[in-house]
Structures are given as C-alpha cells and as structure tokens.
Amino acid sequence: MSDPQRLVRELTRELDDAGLRGWCLARDLRTGEEVGLADDEPVPLASLVKVPLALAVLDRVRRGELDGAAPLELVSTVAELPGGVGATRFRHPARIALDDVVYLSVSLSDNVATDALFELVPPAAVTAFVRGLGIEGLVVRHPVADLSATPVEAMPDQPDLALSLAAGAATAGGGHRVRQLDTSRTSAGTARAVVDLLELVWRDGGGLDPAVTARVRWLMQHSVHRQRLWPDLASDAATWASKTGTLLTLRHEAGVLEEGGADGELHAVAVLTESRVAAMTQPGAEAAMGAVARRLVDHLRARA
Numbered sequence: 001m002s003d004p005q006r007l008v009r010e011l012t013r014e015l016d017d018a019g020l021r022g023w024c025l026a027r028d029l030r031t032g033e034e035v036g037l038a039d040d041e042p043v044p045l046a047s048l049v050k051v052p053l054a055l056a057v058l059d060r061v062r063r064g065e066l067d068g069a070a071p072l073e074l075v076s077t078v079a080e081l082p083g084g085v086g087a088t089r090f091r092h093p094a095r096i097a098l099d100d101v102v103y104l105s106v107s108l109s110d111n112v113a114t115d116a117l118f119e120l121v122p123p124a125a126v127t128a129f130v131r132g133l134g135i136e137g138l139v140v141r142h143p144v145a146d147l148s149a150t151p152v153e154a155m156p157d158q159p160d161l162a163l164s165l166a167a168g169a170a171t172a173g174g175g176h177r178v179r180q181l182d183t184s185r186t187s188a189g190t191a192r193a194v195v196d197l198l199e200l201v202w203r204d205g206g207g208l209d210p211a212v213t214a215r216v217r218w219l220m221q222h223s224v225h226r227q228r229l230w231p232d233l234a235s236d237a238a239t240w241a242s243k244t245g246t247l248l249t250l251r252h253e254a255g256v257l258e259e260g261g262a263d264g265e266l267h268a269v270a271v272l273t274e275s276r277v278a279a280m281t282q283p284g285a286e287a288a289m290g291a292v293a294r295r296l297v298d299h300l301r302a303r304a
Helices: 003-017 046-062 098-107 111-120 123-132 144-148 159-168 191-203 210-221 283-303
Strands: 020-028 034-037 071-074 094-097 238-247 250-259 265-275
Touching (some): 003 020, 003 034, 003 283, 020 191, 020 283, 034 191, 034 283, 046 111, 046 123, 046 144, 046 191, 046 238, 046 250, 071 111, 094 098, 098 111, 098 210, 111 144, 191 210, 191 265, 210 238, 210 250, 250 283, 265 283
Antiparallel strands (some): 020 265, 238 250
C-alpha cells in the first residue's frame, strides 16, 4: 500500500471515530501535488456557495454591469430566530452599498446579504459563471433562504428529532429525505471543485481579473468564522483565508494556507464533512476536521 493510500485509510478512520464522513482534498498550489479522500463525490455545500457568488457579482461590477457603490436594501424576516449574523439580525431595513454587501456575505456569512446578491445574479447565472471558469463539479441551485426551511425550523421544540432525521435519512448515492441535504436538489459540489475554484482565485486563473481575485482573497482572509481548520494550521508565519459552511449535520471549511511570504508555501485545503451524531454542538468533530487538514498539509510538505 502506498503512503497516500495509507494516509487516506487512517484519516477515514479518524473521521469515523469522530462520528464523521469526510470528503477532503489538499493541493500544493506551487507544485500541483495533491492528496484527498472521496474528493470527487458531490456534497451539499451550504454557505460555501457564497464564494462563487461573490466572484460572479464582483466580475459584473468590474465589467460595469453592476455598480459597487449602489445601495441595496436589506430586510431580515428571521431576526428573532436562532443563528444568523450581520443583516440577518437587523430589526429594521438597511441600505448598504453593494461592495459592502459582498463583504457581509463572505466575511460574516450573512444570509440576508447573500440573498440580496442572488437577486442580482441568480443561482443559475452563478453556475454558468463557474462553468465558464472551467469547473464542472459545482452547481448552485437556490438562494440561501431555502436552507432555512429544514426540519429544525419545522420542529423548533424538538431539535434532537430533527437532527436525527438529518443524520439517518441519507442514501449511498447522495440522496436524502431532507431536500437541503440531497445533492440532486440542493447546491452541491465536490471537494475537488472547491479546491479548483480556490486555485483559480489564488493564481488569477480561468480568465478572472486580478482585481476580482484580490478582493475575494481579502474577503476570505477576513472571515470571522475559522474555528475548524485554522487552530491546527496556525502559526505566526502563516495566513489563512477560508469560508465555512454549516447546515444540520454538515460542517465544512475550505481555504488557502500561505506560509513563508511570496515565495513560500501555498496550500489549498477543503474538508467537507457530514456527522451521524444528532447534535448541533460537536467540538470534537471540529477538532477532528482540523487534525485531518493538518495531516493532509504535512503529507504534501513531506513530498515537496
């Protein structure tokens, strides 16, 4: 058995011990060397779709089709519900410039801001934009408001039952009784597609304008949600730019680790997971995700 095969087997076991199924990929963006597990299987992406949405919106701003200074009206209808950040918590309508709405969407993972952007660039248009970049394994099917009608919202007094349904109703082919977890009905993508997109953003590939990619890198560098992978990757010499995705049993994080300056290391990492445990708070699962990310990166460093 080769070293990468042994690593994949060990990481699969580590994730399983934490109650997780994982789809992961790490790539050295300098050399192209990569290692992963189940990285070509589609997974519901949850808030990870906010990265391709931001790219599509900012590309239209660059082309003059949208005005970054134009105000958008943000109105929350879920301010009193659990969860949510930014304008999702606003109790009154607010008018905010388009450029700043993109910041709220990516860096704060604000769902109300995100859906205001989807009104300008619909899900099908985001998918077409991604296809134009040469990425086939990612599809955006709906606004993020569609993610707020799960069994948890339907059974607010029995969240354990709702999570049990989410954890136990999947099929081997990616189907699910819960629509938001069914890869044929929800926004979905592979770990490979996510890393491919990150590579284009960090390498100014796919015909993307450098001003657009620089802005998206900045937005991901200033993400306020980085509790999963960064604790195991952190050092004084490193920077981490990422986006998380969370929904019911799903816990994702994908980003790029830069270390050593302009000529140093550059690794893109996607760790997408689904838990079989019916609980919202699972620090052990998030710790396992970070440990997996670290082992994937260390493997690539050893082969460099």
